[in-house]
Amino acid sequence: MSDCLFCKIIAGEVPSTKVYEDDSVYAFLDIAPQAPEHIVFVPKTHIGSANEITAENSAVVGKIFEAAAKVAKERGFAEKGYRIVNNCGEDGGQTVGHLHFHLLAGRNLQWPPG
Ligand code: 5GP
Numbered sequence: 001m002s003d004c005l006f007c008k009i010i011a012g013e014v015p016s017t018k019v020y021e022d023d024s025v026y027a028f029l030d031i032a033p034q035a036p037e038h039i040v041f042v043p044k045t046h047i048g049s050a051n052e053i054t055a056e057n058s059a060v061v062g063k064i065f066e067a068a069a070k071v072a073k074e075r076g077f078a079e080k081g082y083r084i085v086n087n088c089g090e091d092g093g094q095t096v097g098h099l100h101f102h103l104l105a106g107r108n109l110q111w112p113p114g
Pocket residue numbers: 005014016017028029030031032033040086087093094095096097
């Protein structure tokens with residue numbers, strides 16, 4: 001956990017461009033944006049991946065979706081639309097081992113993803 005990039009970002013040890021923060025959620029601009037708007041939402045407590053969501057820690061997932069809806073309205077793309085994505089594990093394309101949700105917007109997103 002001490003080696004976790006997103007824990008370091010939350011702690012301010014690695015710089016990030018903050019978009020949103022509350023008691024349990026932190027959100028920042030992705031360093032390699034895949035859409036005109038690409039924001040990463042993370043729980044402030046370390047959860048390794050979606051596989052580690054349990055009855056004890058799942059409330060923060062609702063908080064993240066609440067925060068994402070707020071940010072989408074604030075940044076003006078709520079009506080036009082957006083995508084919230086979680087990549088889990090190797091086949092899911094997860095590269096950072098701290099649960100996170102991508103919020104992508106600002107272009108017509110294709111389906112299915114690659
Ligand atoms: P994953 O591939 O695990 O679903 O998503 C990890 C995301 O974190 C990627 O979109 C990647 O661009 C982003 N990322 C990796 N390192 C950094 C960093 O140091 N700063 C920021 N802002 N984003 C990062």
